[in-house]
Each structure stands twice: as structure tokens, then as C-alpha cells.
Amino acid sequence: MINYILKKINMNILITGGTGFLGSHLARCLSDNNKIRIIASGTEGNYLSDEEAQKYNFAQCDIRNKASIGKVLSSDIDLVIHCAAVIRIQNDGRCPDDVVEINLNSTINLIEAMVDKGIKNIIFCSSMTVYGVRNRIPVKEDGLLEPIHFYGISKKWAEEAIKSYANKGMINALILRYPGLYGYPKDSGYIYNLSKKILKGEEVVVDSTGLKFWESLSVDDATSMTKEVLDKYDWGKQWEVINCGYGQEVDFVDTAFKIKKLTGSDSKIEVKEPLDYIKFYLDNSKIKGLLDDFDYDFEKKLNEFLQENKSWLAQ
Numbered sequence: 232m233i234n235y236i237l238k239k240i241n242m243n244i245l246i247t248g249g250t251g252f253l254g255s256h257l258a259r260c261l262s263d264n265n266k267i268r269i270i271a272s273g274t275e276g277n278y279l280s281d282e283e284a285q286k287y288n289f290a291q292c293d294i295r296n297k298a299s300i301g302k303v304l305s306s307d308i309d310l311v312i313h314c315a316a317v318i319r320i321q322n323d324g325r326c327p328d329d330v331v332e333i334n335l336n337s338t339i340n341l342i343e344a345m346v347d348k349g350i351k352n353i354i355f356c357s358s359m360t361v362y363g364v365r366n367r368i369p370v371k372e373d374g375l376l377e378p379i380h381f382y383g384i385s386k387k388w389a390e391e392a393i394k395s396y397a398n399k400g401m402i403n404a405l406i407l408r409y410p411g412l413y414g415y416p417k418d419s420g421y422i423y424n425l426s427k428k429i430l431k432g433e434e435v436v437v438d439s440t441g442l443k444f445w446e447s448l449s450v451d452d453a454t455s456m457t458k459e460v461l462d463k464y465d466w467g468k469q470w471e472v473i474n475c476g477y478g479q480e481v482d483f484v485d486t487a488f489k490i491k492k493l494t495g496s497d498s499k500i501e502v503k504e505p506l507d508y509i510k511f512y513l514d515n516s517k518i519k520g521l522l523d524d525f526d527y528d529f530e531k532k533l534n535e536f537l538q539e540n541k542s543w544l545a546q
Contacts, residue, residue, distance in 0.1 A: 247311065
């Protein structure tokens with residue numbers, strides 16, 4: 232029987248993929264009231280400074296290897312936040328070699344090591360890409376899981392593996408599904424590339440070929456939502472899925488014009504027709520019901536991102 236009581240502060244939290252974009256932001260966000268440990272295959276990505284890596288007790292670990300994970304896990308860990316993943320989508324529709332190995336097999340290795348050490352609680356950082364295009368909008372957590380590429384498939388399979396362990400009483404799992412994340416200092420992605428060109432006054436071509444559906448979330452809002460969920464969640468179920476999103480349509484083409492308006496740019500924006508995506512956004516009624524005050528808004532945060540990072544984006 233799982234002990235559902237999880238203390239809310241002064242926890243020992245281990246974050247996999249802690250040197251990555253989301254993992255590093257979560258480490259900073261949760262470190263005020265908790266002891267953070269991070270593991271990753273290396274320090275690639277440069278999202279943590281050397282000082283932060285030392286502060287968060289960084290340990291290099293190959294999560295593809297169960298024995299390697301076992302060496303860095305200890306029974307005093309209260310919660311594992313599993314961020315480690317490979318985001319790789321091939322245009323030819325084939326499966327990249329490391330996507331299943333890291334996103335699925337490593338998740339199983341991690342849980343097996345957790346069970347061996349008696350660690351019960353895990354937050355799995357999943358993705359909106361587990362959903363498909365045949366869902367009602369906004370997409371609820373019980374929507375159709377019909378991913379359109381192997382990254383989404385690997386996340387879906389990882390979720391299923393986690394649920395299987397939870398259903399057998401071995402772990403207690405919270406699955407958080409995020410849209411695509413943007414924010415400083417990630418120098419890639421649609422919003423970064425758009426913002427950079429628009430701030431320089433360059434012409435922008437918005438091409439949605441192959442997109443199918445899209446939504447985006449500030450990494451700062453993603454980490455803040457996660458912290459608030461962790462503060463409020465009672466861990467009373469073997470597993471649960473919660474969408475983390477704004478609960479409002481974040482349109483792919485409209486975002487380009489929002490950035491132009493917010494920056495006062497005179498960039499010319501050309502939209503390539505036909506559009507190759509559907510209206511899509513995550514239903515957030517569950518997370519709103521959990522939190523006392525849901526004060527998150529796409530345009531508000533986008534404007535904050537643009538104003539605070541003008542110099543960086545204009546480089």
C-alpha cells in the first residue's frame with residue numbers, strides 16, 4: 232500500500248534532465264523550500280551554471296542504464312521529477328534511434344530503480360503531443376491519444392508504462408502534459424525565431440506545413456504551474472493526468488502578428504497557404520480547479536518575455 236502523505240516543503244527532490252531547459256528552471260523554482268538533486272547524461276545545453284550544478288548536487292548519470300540510475304538514487308528521496316527526454320522529429324516519419332531508448336526505456340529503468348529504493352512519488356513531464364487531431368477543443372485529459380510522430384508516441388508509451396506500475400501499487404504518479412515551451416535562454420523554436428526576426432525588422436514567412444496542431448507555454452509559467460500543483464496536490468490517487476496550459480487558443484499565425492504588435496516592429500509577415508493545422512488548445516479546467524488563483528495569460532507572458540529579453544533576442 233502506498234503512503235499518500237507527501238510533505239510539501241523541505242523535500243528531497245531529484246530532477247532527471249536537470250541540466251535541460253525545463254529541468255533547470257524547475258530546479259531554480261523549487262529550490263527555495265526543498266533540497267534539489269539533479270541528474271543528467273551531461274551538462275549539455277548550458278542551462279545551468281557551474282555554480283548552480285554544484286548547488287543542486289549535479290551527478291552525471293546514464294539513465295539508459297538501470298545500474299547507473301541505482302547508484303545516484305537513495306531511499307531518502309521524497310519525489311522524482313522526470314524531465315529527461317529527447318525531442319526529435321524526423322520529416323520522413325521514421326523513428327529516431329534514441330527517442331524510444333531514452334523517452335520510454337529510460338523511464339522504465341528509472342521506475343525500476345525507484346521501486347528498488349522504495350521511492351514512491353514521481354511527476355512525469357509529458358507533452359501535448361500525446362493527443363491527436365480528432366479531439367474536441369479544448370482537449371481534456373481523457374481525449375484521444377493518437378500522436379502523429381514518434382516523439383509523441385514515445386511520451387504516450389512512457390505514460391502507459393508509468394500507469395502500469397502505479398496500477399500495481401508500486402509508485403504514485405502525477406503526469407503533467409505541457410504544450411511546447413519557450414523562454415530565455417532557449418535559442419530555438421518558433422517563438423524565439425519569430426521574435427528574433429521581427430525585432431530586427433526582417434521579413435517573416437509563417438509556414439505551417441506539416442504542423443497539424445500547435446500550442447505554446449512560457450517555461451516560467453510552466454514551472455510556476457508545476458510548483459503550485461505540487462503545493463496543492465494531495466497524492467490521493469495511484470496516478471492522475473493534468474494539462475498545464477493557458478486554457479485559451481494560442482494560434483500559430485496570430486502569434487506572429489501578436490509579436491509584431493507587441494514589439495512595434497514594421498516587419499512584413501507573409502503567411503504561406505494553405506494552413507496545415509487545426510484549432511487546438513488544452514483544456515485547463517482541472518488545474519484551475521486545483522489552484523486557488525489561476526493568473527496565467529499567453530499574451531501577458533509573451534509581452535513580458537519580449538520586453539525583458541530584447542537585447543538577447545536582437546543579437
